[in-house]
Amino acid sequence: MKRIIATLLTSLCLGAGLTSTALASEGGIEWDRFPTQKMTDVAALQNGAKLFVNYCLNCHSASFMRFNRLRDLNLTEDQIKQNLMFTTEKVGDTMKVALDPKQAKDWFGGTPPDLTVIARSRADIGKGSGADYLYTYLRTYYRDNTKATGWNNLAFPSVGMPNVLWELQGQRTAKYVEEKDPHHEGQTTHRFAGFEQVTPGQLTPVQFDDNVADLVAYLQWMGEPAQNHRIRIGVGVLIFLAFFTVIAWRLNAAYWKDVK
Numbered sequence: 001m002k003r004i005i006a007t008l009l010t011s012l013c014l015g016a017g018l019t020s021t022a023l024a025s026e027g028g029i030e031w032d033r034f035p036t037q038k039m040t041d042v043a044a045l046q047n048g049a050k051l052f053v054n055y056c057l058n059c060h061s062a063s064f065m066r067f068n069r070l071r072d073l074n075l076t077e078d079q080i081k082q083n084l085m086f087t088t089e090k091v092g093d094t095m096k097v098a099l100d101p102k103q104a105k106d107w108f109g110g111t112p113p114d115l116t117v118i119a120r121s122r123a124d125i126g127k128g129s130g131a132d133y134l135y136t137y138l139r140t141y142y143r144d145n146t147k148a149t150g151w152n153n154l155a156f157p158s159v160g161m162p163n164v165l166w167e168l169q170g171q172r173t174a175k176y177v178e179e180k181d182p183h184h185e186g187q188t189t190h191r192f193a194g195f196e197q198v199t200p201g202q203l204t205p206v207q208f209d210d211n212v213a214d215l216v217a218y219l220q221w222m223g224e225p226a227q228n229h230r231i232r233i234g235v236g237v238l239i240f241l242a243f244f245t246v247i248a249w250r251l252n253a254a255y256w257k258d259v260k
Contacts, residue, residue, distance in 0.1 A: 052115075
């Protein structure tokens with residue numbers, strides 16, 4: 001129950017986090033680049049699906065995605081049923097949660113957002129793709145005892161949610177250094193100077209980042225499961241058009257060479 005509540009808090013704040021005044025005036029932190037090669041790595045997408053159903057699907061829904069669509073990730077129906085289905089028994093059902101939306105609204109003031117297209121909705125032209133945002137967001141949590149949940153986040157300072165992946169990542173704090181504010185004479189500002197690990201996680205930092213990338217890859221894939229197929233078709237069409245352009249150009253030259 002504690003894990004479900006923590007995940008619900010995460011879902012609420014993922015959709016409606018608050019930025020601090022300091023970072024808002026600077027446009028927020030820069031987003032790290034999501035490793036796009038994960039999108040063509042079937043094993044990574046499978047691991048991302050596993051992380052999604054274990055850490056997100058407790059409270060988040062993906063109501064536009066059916067479990068049997070995971071067959072596109074080279075999973076059999078038996079594998080889907082045995083390893084990824086905890087909220088229903090029918091492989092053709094959509095990824096909905098058992099949490100009642102009305103109760104969630106009464107308890108937490110809002111319904112957890114649907115994550116089917118979360119990666120696409122978080123894109124920012126000036127900063128990066130939605131996958132870049134999610135990859136940054138899930139990796140910039142740190143302990144902050146001044147907050148009600150005990151957690152804070154660089155991508156969403158003063159965010160009102162905990163870090164549900166903390167067991168994998170471990171606990172860490174953020175280090176800040178005080179500097180003179182170049183925009184206001186006589187005033188100081190705090191600059192982020194890195195993280196300090198307090199307790200180790202189940203994964204090393206490299207392994208944690210890799211798993212977060214897998215989860216984000218799945219969220220990106222879920223927004224458009226056919227995107228890899230679409231890209232392959234698009235490349236093929238462009239190659240055909242380039243080849244046909246050469247043929248049409250030479251045919252045009254041959255046709256008009258004897259025309260005065």
